[in-house]
Amino acid sequence: MDPTRNRAIIDLPQRPWENIQQLIDAGDAAHLFEFIDQMSPTETARAISRLSAEDQGRLFQLLTPADAAEIIEDISDAQAADLIDDMPPEQAAAILEELDSDHLADLLGEMDEDDAEAILKQMKPEDAQEARQFMAYPADTAGGLMISEYLSYPATKTIAEVLKDLQDNREAYADYHVQYFYVTDDHEHLVGVLRMHDLLFPKRSASLDSIMIRTPLKLAVDSRLDALRDFFEDHDLLGAPVVDGAGCLVGVVLPEAVEEARRERTVRQFLGLSGIIGGEEFRTMPLFNRAGRRLSWLSLNIVLNILAASVIALYQETLAAAITLAVFLPMVSDMSGCSGNQAVAVSMRELALGLVRPNELLRVMRKEALLGVLNGLALGVLLGGVAYLWQGNPYLGLVVGGALAANTVVAVTLGGLLPLLLKRLKMDPALVSAPLLTTVTDMCGFFFVLSFASAILPKLTS
Numbered sequence: 001m002d003p004t005r006n007r008a009i010i011d012l013p014q015r016p017w018e019n020i021q022q023l024i025d026a027g028d029a030a031h032l033f034e035f036i037d038q039m040s041p042t043e044t045a046r047a048i049s050r051l052s053a054e055d056q057g058r059l060f061q062l063l064t065p066a067d068a069a070e071i072i073e074d075i076s077d078a079q080a081a082d083l084i085d086d087m088p089p090e091q092a093a094a095i096l097e098e099l100d101s102d103h104l105a106d107l108l109g110e111m112d113e114d115d116a117e118a119i120l121k122q123m124k125p126e127d128a129q130e131a132r133q134f135m136a137y138p139a140d141t142a143g144g145l146m147i148s149e150y151l152s153y154p155a156t157k158t159i160a161e162v163l164k165d166l167q168d169n170r171e172a173y174a175d176y177h178v179q180y181f182y183v184t185d186d187h188e189h190l191v192g193v194l195r196m197h198d199l200l201f202p203k204r205s206a207s208l209d210s211i212m213i214r215t216p217l218k219l220a221v222d223s224r225l226d227a228l229r230d231f232f233e234d235h236d237l238l239g240a241p242v243v244d245g246a247g248c249l250v251g252v253v254l255p256e257a258v259e260e261a262r263r264e265r266t267v268r269q270f271l272g273l274s275g276i277i278g279g280e281e282f283r284t285m286p287l288f289n290r291a292g293r294r295l296s297w298l299s300l301n302i303v304l305n306i307l308a309a310s311v312i313a314l315y316q317e318t319l320a321a322a323i324t325l326a327v328f329l330p331m332v333s334d335m336s337g338c339s340g341n342q343a344v345a346v347s348m349r350e351l352a353l354g355l356v357r358p359n360e361l362l363r364v365m366r367k368e369a370l371l372g373v374l375n376g377l378a379l380g381v382l383l384g385g386v387a388y389l390w391q392g393n394p395y396l397g398l399v400v401g402g403a404l405a406a407n408t409v410v411a412v413t414l415g416g417l418l419p420l421l422l423k424r425l426k427m428d429p430a431l432v433s434a435p436l437l438t439t440v441t442d443m444c445g446f447f448f449v450l451s452f453a454s455a456i457l458p459k460l461t462s
Contacts, residue, residue, distance in 0.1 A: 016043055017050035024055055029062040041074035048075065048083070056083055060091070069098035072107070081110035084119075093122035096131075101148040102257065105134035142228060143221040145261055146242045146251030149175070152182040153208055155191055160204040179238040182249055183212045190218060190241055190249040218243050221250055225265065226352060228258045304435055308333075308442035315450035322460045324391060325453055328383070328400045333445035335379060336407040340437045343368050343415030348429060351419055358423040364416045372412030373405075380405030395459040403448035411441045 016039060023032040036044055048056060060068050072080045072095060084092045084107060096104050096119065108116040108131060120128040130148055137143025153162055166173065183192035192212030202211050218241045219231060232255040242251045312319065319325055350356040356364060384401020388394055415437055419429035453460055
């Protein structure tokens with residue numbers, strides 16, 4: 001190895017993005033890719049995010065499309081889509097053509113429709129057609145997760161012909177995920193599957209039809225993510241063929257793709273619950289885009305909080321006469337909200353596992369209401385006892401404890417029902433349940449405390 005090269009690397013700054021910056025300034029494409037290639041995906045994503053937009057553009061201009069594609073595969077789809085969106089369509093198309101089919105479709109799906117179409121027009125017609133086909137499937141289905149890099153052969157082919165094809169195209173097939181060989185009929189219908197070792201021992205003259213595993217396990221192209229997870233939990237396979245409505249082989253789903261999609265769904269749900277609307281957010285994104293995403297959620301919460309506060313405004317005189325109630329208002333609403341969120345979590349989990357259906361409202365309401373009564377009484381006695389010991393007024397304890405018990409019943413029942421109702425309305429339960437539940441429990445909590453207090457106000461102020 002060239003000693004000057006070693007010295008150059010050793011003299012580089014310590015922080016990776018500064019190393020990359022120095023190599024970009026030097027125009028050293030070979031060493032640039034070598035340096036990035038030895039970094040972990042997490043380090044790569046972090047380092048690239050620290051570069052300016054101009055330097056990010058210079059980075060990908062220095063690299064070959066194949067090298068750039070390897071880097072794109074190491075970072076998240078949202079970050080990669082932002083990088084590609086800033087490239088000329090010709091450069092972006094050359095890089096995307098080096099990606100696996102599923103990754104290509106995911107990236108184009110993250111971009112604006114016009115930008116994605118501009119890139120597709122610069123791609124090879126066959127690659128663009130395949131990308132459009134993959135983009136037509138929802139992202140959380142077998143069609144959206146499958147890859148087209150698989151090997152299939154007509155049932156009439158012999159083992160000798162298959163082995164010759166593998167040898168003749170070994171360079172093209174080197175990047176394929178080849179664990180099984182799929183067998184089709186004259187109309188591309190999936191009729192069988194072969195394992196790798198099935199090609200090694202039979203006679204070379206044997207046809208695939210005579211040695212294949214018939215009626216192979218397969219997935220429908222519209223199979224949803226939870227069904228895919230259950231499939232791979234039940235069947236220890238390294239990949240599963242995907243067929244369309246006519247039974248034609250259209251792709252292969254890998255178990256690791258399903259697991260990655262589940263992780264991404266969990267992240268999206270967490271972001272939604274945290275008020276990040278419109279997908280992932282990174283601090284490298286434009287400031288006004290990030291502000292707009294957050295404000296869309298915060299603005300809605302202002303409206304919901306005004307509705308909750310309006311209840312207090314109706315009982316200003318009661319609150320002014322018994323100011324001690326102000327201490328307990330947040331306690332009643334918060335404790336009830338916690339109970340309601342527990343019910344939301346159980347309903348979400350049961351929906352995901354298929355243990356409950358959106359139309360089983362009465363069953364869920366009955367079970368949660370009974371639990372709400374039990375927990376409400378226990379919590380009401382506890383908080384009411386604290387109020388009595390603090391102020392020495394049993395009526396204060398009765399108001400506070402009764403309000404918490406009543407609000408707990410409402411919160412738990414509503415928390416169990418909301419995910420089912422939202423699911424029936426084709427809305428995302430994970431995103432909408434929490435703010436609705438919080439608003440209702442706040443409003444009801446304030447109402448119960450202040451209305452109960454108004455009914456026996458002289459007892460509280462005497």
